[in-house]
Amino acid sequence: MTRTDPLDVPRPDARLHFGVFFQGVNHWTVWSAPESGSQIDPASFRRVAQTAERGLFDAFFLGEGLRLREVDGRIHDLDVAGRPDAVTQLAALAAVTRRIGLVSTSNSTYNEPADLARRLSGLDLLSEGRAGWNVVTTDNAWTGANFRRGGYLDHADRYRRAEEFLTVARALWDGWEDGAVAGSTGAPAWSRPGAVHRVRHRGPQFDVDLAPTLPRSPQGHPVIFQAGDSGDGRDFAARNADVIFSAHGGDFDDALAFAEDIRRRLRAVGRPEDDLRILPGTEIIIGATEEEAEEKKRWVRLQQVTPATALGIAGLLWGIDLSDRDADGPLPKEDPVVTENDGSFGSRRVADPRQVVDRWRAEAQAHGWSLRETVIALGPQRGHVGTPSGLADKFAHYARHGAVDGFNITPYLIPEGLDDIVDLLVPELQERGVYRTGYTGTTLREHLGLREPFTHRSAADRRQAG
Numbered sequence: 001m002t003r004t005d006p007l008d009v010p011r012p013d014a015r016l017h018f019g020v021f022f023q024g025v026n027h028w029t030v031w032s033a034p035e036s037g038s039q040i041d042p043a044s045f046r047r048v049a050q051t052a053e054r055g056l057f058d059a060f061f062l063g064e065g066l067r068l069r070e071v072d073g074r075i076h077d078l079d080v081a082g083r084p085d086a087v088t089q090l091a092a093l094a095a096v097t098r099r100i101g102l103v104s105t106s107n108s109t110y111n112e113p114a115d116l117a118r119r120l121s122g123l124d125l126l127s128e129g130r131a132g133w134n135v136v137t138t139d140n141a142w143t144g145a146n147f148r149r150g151g152y153l154d155h156a157d158r159y160r161r162a163e164e165f166l167t168v169a170r171a172l173w174d175g176w177e178d179g180a181v182a183g184s185t186g187a188p189a190w191s192r193p194g195a196v197h198r199v200r201h202r203g204p205q206f207d208v209d210l211a212p213t214l215p216r217s218p219q220g221h222p223v224i225f226q227a228g229d230s231g232d233g234r235d236f237a238a239r240n241a242d243v244i245f246s247a248h249g250g251d252f253d254d255a256l257a258f259a260e261d262i263r264r265r266l267r268a269v270g271r272p273e274d275d276l277r278i279l280p281g282t283e284i285i286i287g288a289t290e291e292e293a294e295e296k297k298r299w300v301r302l303q304q305v306t307p308a309t310a311l312g313i314a315g316l317l318w319g320i321d322l323s324d325r326d327a328d329g330p331l332p333k334e335d336p337v338v339t340e341n342d343g344s345f346g347s348r349r350v351a352d353p354r355q356v357v358d359r360w361r362a363e364a365q366a367h368g369w370s371l372r373e374t375v376i377a378l379g380p381q382r383g384h385v386g387t388p389s390g391l392a393d394k395f396a397h398y399a400r401h402g403a404v405d406g407f408n409i410t411p412y413l414i415p416e417g418l419d420d421i422v423d424l425l426v427p428e429l430q431e432r433g434v435y436r437t438g439y440t441g442t443t444l445r446e447h448l449g450l451r452e453p454f455t456h457r458s459a460a461d462r463r464q465a466g
Contacts, residue, residue, distance in 0.1 A: 014399040016435050017406030017448060018426075019279060020052040020418060024063030024105070028283070028382065029080045030303040030412055037415045040082040042092065047415035049093045052100055055422030056436050058447040059101035059132060060093065061225075061408060062086040066107060067143045078309050087119045094127035101444030103132035103225055108162040110138065110147050114208055117169035120222045121214045129218035129443035133169075134225040135241070137162050159232045164205045166224070166240055170455050171199045173221045175212030219443035221453040238265035241276055242450050245408055249280025250381055255403040277405040277448050282383035283412055286420040290386060297385045300412050301376045310372040313379065317353050317360075327372040331357075331364055382410075388420075392428035399434055 022045065023029055030036050038044050049060040065083045068075050083089075086104035093102055102123065106116055124131035137158035138144070153161060180195035201208045226241035228234065229248075237244040248258035258280075263273035285300060287293030305313070307327035315322040319337030336353040364374045384391055398404045411417025429435035441447055451457070 009400045011400045011402055014402075014405075014434065015449075016395055016399050016404075016429060017277060017279060018052075018055065018057045018421075018435075019059040019061050019101075019103070019406070019408040020048060020057055021061045021281060021408045021410045022048055022063065022414070023080070023410060024065035024083045025069050025079050025081050026063070027079050027309050028304050028410065028412065029414055030300065031080050032306070033303050033413070035413055035416065037413075039080050039414055040084070042089075044415040045089060045093060046096050048411070048418060049097050049100060051415075051418045051422055053097050055418065055426050056439060057100055058406070059103050059408075059444060060090075060097075061103040061132075061134065062089060062105055064105040064107060064136065066110060066138070067146055078306070078312060087123050090131070091123055091126055094123070094130065099130070099439045099442065099447075101130045101132055101223065101447060102127055103134055103223070103444075105134040105136055107136050107138055108165040109153055109158055110143065111165075113165050113168035113172065113206060114210055116165075117172040118213060120169070121173060121212075121217070124217035124219065124222050125214060127217075129445070131217070131219075132223040132225055132243075132444055134227060134245075135162055135166060136227060155230070156232060159228070159236050161205045163236060163240065164203050167203075168199070168201050168206055168208055170221065170453070171201060172210075172212045173216065173453075174455055175199055176215040178216065180215055217443075219445040220456055223444045223448065223450065234262060234265055237276065238262065238269050238271065242445075243277045243279055243448065246278065246280045247380075249282045249398075249404060249407060250383055252398060252401075252403055255280060255398060256401065259403055271454075275451065277450070279406045279408045280404055281410060282407045283410050284383055284391065284407075284421055284425070285385045285412070286388060286391065286424055287385075288387065290390070293385045293387060304412065305372060305376050305379070307372055310375040313375050314371055317356060319353065325371070328370045331361055331371050331374060388424040388428045391425055392432055392434075395429065396432045396434040 029039065031039060037047075052060055063083060064086055065081055068081050069079050086106060090102040090104055104120065104123065106120070120131055120133050137153070175197050177192075177195040177197075180191050182190050182192070196211060198211045199208060223242045224240060225243045225245065226233065226237040227245040228236060229246060234244075244262060246258055248255045259278050262276065262278060266273050266275055285293055285297045287296050308323070310327045311322045311325055314332070317336060318332055318334065319339060320332070320334065322332060325332065336357050338353060360374050360378055363369065363378060364371075367373075367377070369377060384394065386394070395407070399406070409418070409421065426435060430437050439447065445452075
């Protein structure tokens, strides 16, 4: 019996968790189709969040864009952009939602813990315990140019800073004891003497000496999310995160291998292997039949990868300006220009483009693809396509065999991109017993079925975790 045999179900009671990812700077959100709405109108954010809450999603998740994407110093104006500050936007959404979690992508490289921890704590209080923080670092120089120190940090240094940042943030969130605020007007003082603790921290990145200004929310701490896929990123998540995002959700074997690796890392740092939720990012395209779903997928890809976008993506791979070429023509005959990555392009440059170009040329010749068709076929594959019933069967298999705990869903249309998922897919999942039929808690930590924050666990709990 293989580990993927349907009769061998290691997690028969597994439940899927869904989040919705309202992206930052990107070209995957279709903006040019008549069906598309505004990417910056507050009504769009409200519509997506309320639809997700109607679908009993765990969280509404905002991407971050500290700076518009640039290529060779020029604004890459094909991308959707214009995201407001995440904490500000989520605070507004807290007023028009009741249960759904609100997750801010906020950068540890270009923020300071005394400020960001306070703002996240404020969001957690305003939402009555629904806040989360997606801890991200930044690997490009053009974002660093926004800030006084400029530049960017080396890969390992980014995670060292992020970990120290999180240590300080947790100390600030723990600065108020439970019950610190007076329970009655007859108390001798508004806060119980000794219940608010000063935080003093001096380390390689931060020198902090302050008294936290806010009490804890009902969930104790904002829930910590992490999206790094390198070895350093996975180790950081194993030590620190409550939820990890990944790009390992499209193929079952790949997703299971990723999940098993994360569980191994959790055990290595003394945490239970179910202490962290694994929610790969994905796109879901639904049709009444498999044929209809595939046809819709083709339409979506052509909207996402326009001729200009295809030329831009290929230009980054070749290292030359292809904007005057024909996207529906052949691949460039020139060899790619190999240059050292100085951080100007972030993660969009590959280490050795020659290998990728050779593979693209071989596949394009074998299939008769144009440049645009090659970019669509061989670029990042974005998720799952099928009927509501077929997708529900697939996702139940993923969850019950431990490959995922759920998905962070990126709609390809705003603001209506979740409608099919909520109206068609969710009922099929509920019918299979793999998705909640109602919220049973009020905080994001409760929605995800997480234990209390790690810093709040007793010594016995910690020993048991090991």
